[in-house]
Amino acid sequence: MIEILSPAQLPGARAAGRLVGRILETLRRRTVAGTNLLEIDEWARTMIDDAGAVSCYVDYAPSFGRGPFGHHICTAVNDAVLHGLPHDRALADGDLLTLDLAVVLDGIAADSALSFVVGPTRPPECLALIDVTERALAAAIATVRPGARIGDLSHAIGEVLLGDGYRVxxxxxxxxxxxxxxxxxxxxxxxxPGRGYRLRPGLLLALEPWVMADADELVTDPDGWTLRSATGCLTAHSEHTVAVTENGVEVLTLRPDVLE
Incomplete structure (x- = not known):
């Protein structure tokens, strides 16, 4: 199904996006060496509940997972990149953490992810992975406009990721x-480019470049959810929900640090 929102629904999409962005930024700021992944999940649950929203992940049970997911946010560490199931693990200085959050607020969903390094240590290989996914995301967002095609967005992402030597x-x-x-x-x-669905005002898209340092194959943890690089290499993931507008694009999930 491809859903096109009406102009009257766009304020609701903005509110959902702001909530996701605010929660992710709050979690990023709170997370330090020693923080447990289950603490992050509980913080997310509290903020989602306080806002009157619902996590998209608690009852998430697609064919590829061992569902339902049963937690409120995805927490992927180092070589994990997607669908990281929160578990009893304390983060260490220098860990590369990806948080992926999707909520429904008043009937409209928003989805965003960010990767960051925990603690004061800044390993260059982690920063390079984060940087390339953020640049790929920015390239895709810059391509969004009415009349553009999905292939144009995919091409923009691939140009950055492949151009930096990563596999997709x-x-x-x-x-x-x-x-x-x-x-x-x-x-x-x-x-x-030039292939696929033609973008229309009112379409919402969750754009999410992700990469693995030296691999393009994934393996699944025994938990049935967490996806890791097949070689054990580091990974990163960046995502925003955007709205196609009459004049171009609006990023709905900007975080407060960016808005400031």
Missing amino acids: NLQFGGHGIGSTMHQDPHVANTGR
Whole structure:
């Protein structure tokens, strides 16, 4: 299903996006060496509940997972990149942590992810991975406008990721979003321009470049959810929900640190 929001629904999408951005930034600021992944999940649950929203992940049970997910946020550490199931693990200085959060507020979903290094240590290989996913995301966002095609966005992402020497996995990518978290169209992280669905005002897309340092294959943890690089290499993931507007694009999940 491809869902097109009406102009009257856009304020609700903005509110959902602001909530996701605020929660992610709050979690980033709170997380230090010694923070437990289950603490992060509980902090997310409290903020979601306080806002009157619902996590998209608690009852999430797609065909590829061992569902339901049962937690409120995805927490992926170092070689884990997608669907990281929160568990009893204390983070260490220098860990590369990805937080991926999607909520529904008043009937509209928003989805965003960020990767960051825990503590004062800043390993260059972690920073490079984060940087390339953020630049790929920015390139895709710059391509969004009415009349553009999904392939244009995929191509923009791939140009950055492949241009920096990373391999691209095509199993998971961006997606449409609206009243539910995952909708059509699929947005692969590389592709051919001029192909695919033509963007229309009112379409919401969750764009999410992610990479692994030296691999393009994933393996699944025994928990049935957490996806890791097949080689054990570091990973990173950046994501925003955007709205196609009459004049171009609006990023809905900007975090307070960016807005400031």
